[in-house]
Amino acid sequence: MKIGIFLFILLFVLVLALSLFLGPTLINPFAADETTREILLSVRAPRVVVAALMGMALGASGAVLQGILRNPLADPYILGISSGASLTAALGILGGMTFLGAFTIPVLAFIGAVVTGSLVGVMGWKRGGLWPERLLLAGVGLSFLFSSLLMLIMSISTDEGIRKAMLWIFGDLSMSEWSRVPYGLAFILAGIILSSVKAKALNALILGDEFAHSLGFAPHTERFILFISIGLMTAASVSLGGMIGFIGLLVPHMIRFFVGSDGRTLIPASAFVGGSLLCVADLISRSVLPPMELPAGIITALIGSPYFLYLLRRKNVLGL
Amino acid sequence: MRRLILIVLILHISVLCYAYAEDTQKRIVSLAPNMTEILFALGLGDRIVGVTSYCDHPEEAKEKPKVGGMSNPSLEAVISLKPDLVVMTTDGNPMEFEERLRSLKIKTYVFEAKRIAELPRGIRDLGKALGVRERAEAFAQVFEASLKRFGLAKREIAGSKPASQWKVIFIVWPEPLIVAGPGTVIDDALTIVGGDNIAAKSQIAYPKYSIEEVIRRSPDVIIIGRGMQDTDIEKISAGLLKRLKSVPAVKNKRVFYVSDDLYRLGPRTIRGIEEISRLVDWQR
Numbered sequence: 001m002k003i004g005i006f007l008f009i010l011l012f013v014l015v016l017a018l019s020l021f022l023g024p025t026l027i028n029p030f031a032a033d034e035t036t037r038e039i040l041l042s043v044r045a046p047r048v049v050v051a052a053l054m055g056m057a058l059g060a061s062g063a064v065l066q067g068i069l070r071n072p073l074a075d076p077y078i079l080g081i082s083s084g085a086s087l088t089a090a091l092g093i094l095g096g097m098t099f100l101g102a103f104t105i106p107v108l109a110f111i112g113a114v115v116t117g118s119l120v121g122v123m124g125w126k127r128g129g130l131w132p133e134r135l136l137l138a139g140v141g142l143s144f145l146f147s148s149l150l151m152l153i154m155s156i157s158t159d160e161g162i163r164k165a166m167l168w169i170f171g172d173l174s175m176s177e178w179s180r181v182p183y184g185l186a187f188i189l190a191g192i193i194l195s196s197v198k199a200k201a202l203n204a205l206i207l208g209d210e211f212a213h214s215l216g217f218a219p220h221t222e223r224f225i226l227f228i229s230i231g232l233m234t235a236a237s238v239s240l241g242g243m244i245g246f247i248g249l250l251v252p253h254m255i256r257f258f259v260g261s262d263g264r265t266l267i268p269a270s271a272f273v274g275g276s277l278l279c280v281a282d283l284i285s286r287s288v289l290p291p292m293e294l295p296a297g298i299i300t301a302l303i304g305s306p307y308f309l310y311l312l313r314r315k316n317v318l319g320l
Numbered sequence: 321m322r323r324l325i326l327i328v329l330i331l332h333i334s335v336l337c338y339a340y341a342e343d344t345q346k347r348i349v350s351l352a353p354n355m356t357e358i359l360f361a362l363g364l365g366d367r368i369v370g371v372t373s374y375c376d377h378p379e380e381a382k383e384k385p386k387v388g389g390m391s392n393p394s395l396e397a398v399i400s401l402k403p404d405l406v407v408m409t410t411d412g413n414p415m416e417f418e419e420r421l422r423s424l425k426i427k428t429y430v431f432e433a434k435r436i437a438e439l440p441r442g443i444r445d446l447g448k449a450l451g452v453r454e455r456a457e458a459f460a461q462v463f464e465a466s467l468k469r470f471g472l473a474k475r476e477i478a479g480s481k482p483a484s485q486w487k488v489i490f491i492v493w494p495e496p497l498i499v500a501g502p503g504t505v506i507d508d509a510l511t512i513v514g515g516d517n518i519a520a521k522s523q524i525a526y527p528k529y530s531i532e533e534v535i536r537r538s539p540d541v542i543i544i545g546r547g548m549q550d551t552d553i554e555k556i557s558a559g560l561l562k563r564l565k566s567v568p569a570v571k572n573k574r575v576f577y578v579s580d581d582l583y584r585l586g587p588r589t590i591r592g593i594e595e596i597s598r599l600v601d602w603q604r
Contacts, residue, residue, distance in 0.1 A: 024530060035535060038566050043532045096551030102559030105495075158374060158389075160547070164493055167528055172496045174531055177563065291533035292523050 004259045008272040012052070015276040019048050019283040024290035042178070050176035050184065050240050051282040051296070052275040055247055057188040057233035059274020062248030063255070063266050064195045067202045068226050069132045075248035076234040078136065080143035084116025085109040085238040087146045087153075090165040094157045105168065106180060106239040113235030116142060121227060129220025130227055171244040171297030173282050184240045191233035192271050198226055199263035206261070244281075244297045246304040247274045257311055277304070345427075345450060349403040351393050351413050354584035355431055356381050359407065361587040362447060362455050370401040377588070395420060405429055405450075411585075436508040436593075439585055440464050459587075466590045470512050470597065486602055488515040488541040489534060489569075492526055494557035499529045506545075506582045509593045514602035515541065531560075535567060541600055542569040544577050553577060574600060 020040065021027045027040055061076040069078075076082070089109040091097075097104050123138030124130045150169075154162050195202070201222035204212035209219040237244075251274045252266065259265050281299040288294065349370035350356040356375040359368055365380055372390050375381045387397040390412045398406060398421070406421055409431045418428050429449055433442030440460035447456020488510055490500040500506035501522035510517045518537040519529060542564070546553050554577065564570050576599045581592030 024533060025536065035538065035566065039532045039535050042563065043535065096556070098552045098555040101555060102495075155392075160493075163526075164496070164498070167496045167498075174496050174528070175559070177559070286530055286532075289523055291519070291530045292527040293530050294528075 005265055005269055005272075008269045008276075012272040012276050015279045016048055016052060019051070019279040020044055022283060022287065024287050046178045046181060047173050047176040047282065048279055049181055051173055051278045053181070053184050053188050054173075054237040054240050054244060055275035055278030056271040057191065057237035057274075058244060058247040058278070059251040059270035059272075060192050060195060060267050061230040061233040061237075062250075062274070063252035063263070063270040064202060064226050064230050065248070066252055067206050067263065068223050068230075069136050070206060071132070071136060072253070073249070074136070075246075076230060076237075077243065077245070077248065078143065079117065079120050079139035079230075079234070080141075080146060081113045081116050081120070081139075081231065081234045082238050082243045083143045083146035083150065084119075085113040085235065086169045086243060087150045088112030089168055089242070090150055090153060093165045093168055094153060094161045102175075102177070102179070106183075109242075110235050110239035113238050114231065116146065117231035117235060121231075130223050132223075135227070167295060168242050170295035171242040171300075173241045173296055174286075174293055176241065180240060184236050187232045187236035191229040191236070192267070194229040194232075195226055196264070196267050198222060198229070199267055202226060202263040202267075242295075242297070244278060244300055246297075246301045246308075247277055250304045250308050251277060253308065253311060257314075345405045347402060347404045348450075349387060349398055349401055349406045350375065351387070351398075351406060351417075352390055352409040352411070352431075353377065354411075354586040355407045355409055356384075357584065357586040357588065358431075358443065358446070361459060362443075362450070362452050364450065364452065369403060370398065377584075393417060399424065399426070403427075407431065407446075410434065433585060434503070434505075436467070436505055436512065436585065436589060439589065463590060466593075467512070470593060485514060485516040486541050486600065487518050487537065487539045488543060489518050489529075489537075489539045491542065491544045491557070491560075493547070494544065494553075494560040497529045497531055497534070497560060498526050500545075501525050501527050505585050505589060505592075509582050509589070509596060512593055513597040515596075531563060534564060538567050539569050540572075540574060542567070542575045543596060543599065544575065545583065546577055546579055547583075 021029065023044065027036055029040065032040060058076055062074070065074045065076060065079070066072055086109075088111055089105050092105050092108040097108070100107055119142055120135060120138045121130065123142070124135035126134060154165060201212065201217045204215045204217050205219060205222060212219045212222070252270045255266055255269045255273060259269055278296065278300060281303065282296040285294040285296045285299045346367055347369045348359065348364065348367045350359055350368055351372055353372065353375045356368065356371045357377050359365065360378050360381065368384055370387045371381055371384045372388060372393060373386045374390060375384070385401060387401070388394040391414060395417070403426060406426055406428045408418055408428055411434050418430060421428050429446065431442055431446060433439050440463050443456050443460045443463070447453045490506045490510060492498045492500055499519045500517070501519045501524060503525050507517050507520055518534070518539050519527065522529070544553060544557050561570055561575060569575055578595050579592070581588040581595060
């Protein structure tokens with residue numbers, strides 16, 4: 001199992017390097033003039049780092065969420081966190097808000113995500129704990145509510161405004177800057193570490209609350225901690241670059257296919273593969289039609305869904 | 321004698337028809353902001369009975385009843401205004417809507433000019449159809465004369481060929497970066513004043529543009545459109561400009577904010593060209 005993890009880390013580093021130097025124009029780091037160096041260091045590098053962080057957050061939180069909800073269809077967005085974030089971000093974009101300068105939209109998105117996450121938590125809470133079915137349904141319900149509110153404000157705004165908001169919602173990594181990285185890194189790293197530490201509890205929770213209890217875990221406490229870690233990761237990810245679909249759903253299934261469903265390898269491996277996948281998707285999105293850029297979220301879904309369907313036919317991925 | 325009577329009669333009828341044509345177009349609905357501006361410029365403002373929610377020029381247009389957006393006007397709202405004519409454009413109105421109107425026996429006029437060079441002809445045709453031929457002719461002539469002035473100025477200063485062209489990018493929105501590409505009024509205007517739009521070879525009219533490509537193509541001039549009046553565009557674009565700090569335009573303080581005059585093909589277009597022509601000495 002340990003070798004598996006190292007392979008994934010190797011892949012991750014390789015993909016990071018590739019997406020730094022490949023792109024609309026190939027960059028040779030040893031023969032770069034000043035302009036090229038600047039492109040490399042202040043445009044591409046932060047972008048690659050942000051893509052990697054977002055992908056890691058989505059992959060890891062997908063793996064955790066499918067476990068605590070005991071549902072193979074769960075992904076970080078099913079909890080409505082992204083819809084909440086999209087709603088506040090779209091309000092900020094369409095309203096031309098600038099109270100925090102370049103940080104306005106990311107902060108608005110983060111607030112939207114955290115508020116939604118807390119709402120889902122409150123709705124999913126009953127008799128001293130979070131219940132998987134309640135969480136799921138609360139998430140789906142809130143998600144619908146926020147999506148319809150989003151549609152409402154989009155339908156009463158200008159075509160130009162809609163396009164701006166849509167580009168953000170579909171995942172926009174083009175504004176990635178170094179100044180955003182520390183915040184994202186802090187939340188996402190905290191989430192990944194927290195959930196990795198609780199991986200054993202997650203393994204037990206998948207088998208049922210009673211089973212987890214008999215193994216000496218307090219199901220409600222453990223679930224609550226894991227839920228917080230997902231909230232942190234998803235909120236930070238959405239706020240860094242909008243909604244990137246499919247990574248949270250697809251990557252954990254992919255990893256289970258290769259290394260099995262032990263949370264101790266599943267969570268870190270999902271993080272590394274999620275990061276790699278988003279880097280590749282972003283690389284494609286900025287390289288296929290230069291100088292135009294496509295939203296990375298579309299690419300992840302385009303390469304992700306066929307592979308997902310293939311896996312579904314190959315092996316019974318539905319067994320958690 | 322009989323022939324004379326016949327000729328007089330035919331003349332009479334055609335004059336009557338002409339007057340009738342003018343009379344039957346008393347209630348006009350405009351489905352595009354630039355069409356509203358053009359109709360007002362042709363002195364037809366008082367015949368307009370409905371506009372889109374984006375028709376904000378001239379001031380009087382804001383008072384007119386609204387029929388919805390450009391891409392999604394309300395059929396009911398249009399019908400209830402009992403228009404004699406609905407003026408549309410191929411640049412933003414869905415053509416299915418036009419078919420729908422025609423199937424309901426509502427007359428439509430589709431304005432097809434999209435580029436600066438096509439405007440005078442488009443205005444003349446519109447004037448013919450609306451019975452304001454002279455006013456349209458006058459408008460078109462003034463427009464053509466202004467365009468010619470720009471062309472002449474360019475040639476006089478630059479000699480036979482411009483020695484060097486300014487590389488320029490027109491930013492429609494800074495975050496995410498959306499710029500004016502090929503086929504747009506803005507691109508035409510940049511060419512007219514002697515600028516070289518670095519996004520002229522993009523795939524679509526308003527592409528989401530790669531920041532790294534902007535740095536690589538190093539524009540000498542950056543023009544940022546203010547767009548909606550209530551947004552603080554300086555603040556919104558601060559982040560982008562910081563990232564473009566090594567680009568000649570930013571280094572040499574050639575970043576300019578301009579009005580939305582060039583966003584619509586219509587009476588304000590010339591003013592828009594004048595505005596960007598004053599920014600720098602394009603014919604360097």
